[in-house]
Amino acid sequence: MIRIQKHGYGGILLPDFDVGLDIDQPDATHIFISHAHADHVPRNRRIPVFATPPTADLMKARGFSGKITLLPFHEPVVLNEKVTVTFYPAGHILGSAMTYLQTPEGNVLYTGDYRTPPSPCTEGFDCPTDVDYFITEATFSLPVYRWKSHDVLFNMIRTFAEDSRASGDVPIFLTYNLGKAQEVMMALEPTGIPVQIHGAGYPLCEIYTRYGMNLGNFSRYNRKTVAEGALITPLSTLDTSMVTSIRKKRIAYCSGWASLESRRSQIIVDKLIPLSDHIDFFELIDLCKKLNPKKVYITHTPNADVVIHYLQQAGLIAESLDIAGNDEA
Template identity: 30%
Template sequence: MPLIEFSDKGLYCRQGNFYIDPWKPVDKAIITHAHSDHARAGSRYYLCHHLTKPLLQLRLGDHVYESADWNEPVFINGVRVSLHPSGHIIGAAQIRVEYNGEVWVASGDYKTEDDGISGAFDPVQCNTFITESTFGLPIYKWKKQAAIFEDIKNWVAQNRENKKTSVLIAYSLGKAQRVLRPLSEMGLPVYVHGAVWNVHQALVNSGWNLPEVKRVQPDTPKQNLAGNIVIAPPSADGTPWMKKFYPYSVGVCSGWMQVRGNARRRNIDAGFALSDHADWDGLLQAVKATGAQKVYATHGFQSAFSRYLNEQGIEAGEVKTEYGSEEEDSKTAG
């Protein structure tokens, strides 16, 4: 019997009778991170990292939450469970599960470049590694974060010169906080959409020291916005809410911007291939670092990635999950 099974409700550990990131309500859920395709409401008990807890409370409402520190063992029915930084967003964890000397790791979403805010990805030795593969093709190789931040700043400066507001599309949880620091260095006021504001407040209230932002309000004077920066989630792109910023230029921060067609399809002015997922090299590096004898690839290019791993002598299979399909995290939304 495998330590983790792929059930119709999510990744299931029978011995411990718990699920990892279930997409249906269950008794006991261990949550890798607070994005809504991984963290869903309705379960009776949640375990996550300390930093994730306030975000789950914000997004899922009242439930029973328990949290743990990095690498702090939690025993469930004799199964040893521990959380390890995945570097995806604030509080994002890989879940290490050990029983009878066998170790499985479910990666959740991860990236191998340290972004300075989400915690550095921690390679964990295991027998079986369940990895995401969102960008599991060799065309996805990210530029260094610093270089992309430079591009974004140059774009903002260019817009300012052309008297346009820079509307930067970034997920309200994760990407928004990641781009905030370099943007705040420009000395311009940064305005945010309500969804970004809510996450920002939750983080500030739980002790994060984040640069100051202003919420876009119905009565925010137009001249305050002109030539400045607005951070908005993908769902706001193309809605009447944007009218207030006219004239503006839209830039999207997403790994999908690596391919021109995606940027053209979305009718945006600039695309920045800034991702919170590992690129091709990052995925390979992570898989190799685990030393796993068996790898399961989930959401993304799992067919191609697992086939490639098999050719490299790493036994790999693909698993269908329901991750990577929520509005904020989907391919079409960026």
């Protein structure tokens, strides 16, 4: 049996192998970072970690100053006579990786955040098949979350932008600066509409293009010219002058949470686009069945019980790693 422990707010510790996965403190010799979102990057910015090259660049652009050992996808690193670790593409954001550990006590796969079918704005999704212990996030862990295809969602984004321009409105997309913003840009690329991006998101877009992602015609937010195209900015700027100073506008909110109608009463926008960079509920259950591990460990979930119930019905053994009351979205 391999000891698998939740560590701190979001990380996982495998004490038998001295390995930490997305942990926040230097409590393991070997620490692997799945991707550059803030809830997976150590707040202790001085601890040495392994990351894929794009994740390393994104982490540095967001202020991480620790030592990063670059580990590209599919290149195994031998930690000691017991453990070999390999990153697999997770399909969540650029550089996002699942961590696969091969040990004498069995093979462990830790997903970090992931998406299959993968986001078109990533390196894709690839999963090892020989998994004994599967540690998976379950952010969208209820059967109400069933995503539309990227084709449908990207069309929705383009249509919203083109219709807005046609009526003389500035299309504004409210979404995260890292990951989702670049997906929206990729969706808009064929329209040729110039896109402005929030200042904190702009340097991240340059990293995306350096790794070959086509984000189209984009520039940093400029108050003087923003009305000439589309704007992508985080939800937190909705009530700031960045958005309020644009006189004629139509606002879309892009998020997996947008698939819940109740969201409509909380955020007043013109359109909800349920674009998510996480796996949906049914894809999660299907993947667990396909891998058929000895045990599934659920983390990053508001509804562990529902997932566990469905997995047990499929004949799988499942357990939550989250401490009650310490759940996150």
